[in-house]
Amino acid sequence: MARNVSEVAAPESKGGAVQQTRGRTEAGMRAPVDIYEDGEGITLEADMPGVSRERLDVRVDGDTLLLEGNVQFELPKDAEAMYADVRSTVYRRSFVLSRELETSNIQATLKDGVLTVRIPKRAELRPRRIEVRTA
Amino acid sequence: MSGERNIPVHDEATYYRQERFSGEFRRAISLGDDVDPDKVEAKYRDGILQIQVRRRESAKPRQIEIH
Numbered sequence: 001m002a003r004n005v006s007e008v009a010a011p012e013s014k015g016g017a018v019q020q021t022r023g024r025t026e027a028g029m030r031a032p033v034d035i036y037e038d039g040e041g042i043t044l045e046a047d048m049p050g051v052s053r054e055r056l057d058v059r060v061d062g063d064t065l066l067l068e069g070n071v072q073f074e075l076p077k078d079a080e081a082m083y084a085d086v087r088s089t090v091y092r093r094s095f096v097l098s099r100e101l102e103t104s105n106i107q108a109t110l111k112d113g114v115l116t117v118r119i120p121k122r123a124e125l126r127p128r129r130i131e132v133r134t135a
Numbered sequence: 136m137s138g139e140r141n142i143p144v145h146d147e148a149t150y151y152r153q154e155r156f157s158g159e160f161r162r163a164i165s166l167g168d169d170v171d172p173d174k175v176e177a178k179y180r181d182g183i184l185q186i187q188v189r190r191r192e193s194a195k196p197r198q199i200e201i202h
Contacts, residue, residue, distance in 0.1 A: 018178050037146055043148075049182035074185065090137035115184020 028092030031067065031115075035095075039127045040118035042101060049113035050092045058108045065106075066094045067115065098115060100125050136154030136184065137161040 031046040043063075048056070051069035059066045071089040075081075097103055100121055107118045120126070142157040164189060174189035 032156070033152050034142065034155050035151040036148040037151065038145065038148040044153065045142075047182070052181050071183075072181075076187075 028090040029088045030070075031091040031093055033093070035055070039121075041099075041118060041126075044095070044115075044117040044119070046091075046093070046115045046117075047113065048110075048115055050089075051091060051110070051115075053110050056110055056115065058106075058115070060097070060103050060106060061098050063099070063103070064094055065103075065117070065119075066092075066099055067117075068092050069115070106109060136163075136186070 022083060031048045033047075034043075034045045036043055046067060048069045048071075050071035050073065055070040055072060057066070057068040059068075064103075069091040071091070073089065097119065102120045102122050105120050109116045137160065139159045140153060140157060169190050170188050171191040176188075178185045178191045
């Protein structure tokens, strides 16, 4: 039963409750993400090493969630990179959120360069227990 | 340098994306002979490790004054 409820809440055939925006041409690094859904909502975790809280922008515009962060490198004066795995200094990635999600109640935390975004489902879509009263 | 990050897997949840690395990592970078092993500093901030290695004093280029 619980499985049926979660399927209705986020049918996988439609790409789930979160879909990535395609066809964007903006420059910027793709921060690797984990996205998972439980009964309460969606959790997104993104690796954005080098991004501090002041340089991170998490924004919801309509049904789109935009993550943007600037990396701050501390290179000593006159130093030049002999070898660089990371060249761009901007992370940018956006996702489309389904209407099942309560976008007005998003929580975001950043720790050691890992961003965690928690988006709850609308209250009426969260599983709830019905109390059985004796007749 | 080596480290480990273990991302817990939530068995009860449905995953849409699982792109982040979990597990042990290791990386080695060879340095020149002219570095001073006693002058290595490491900083860790916002998930970035910065290691600063200095050259030995005797190996630094120096200007010879001409009289």
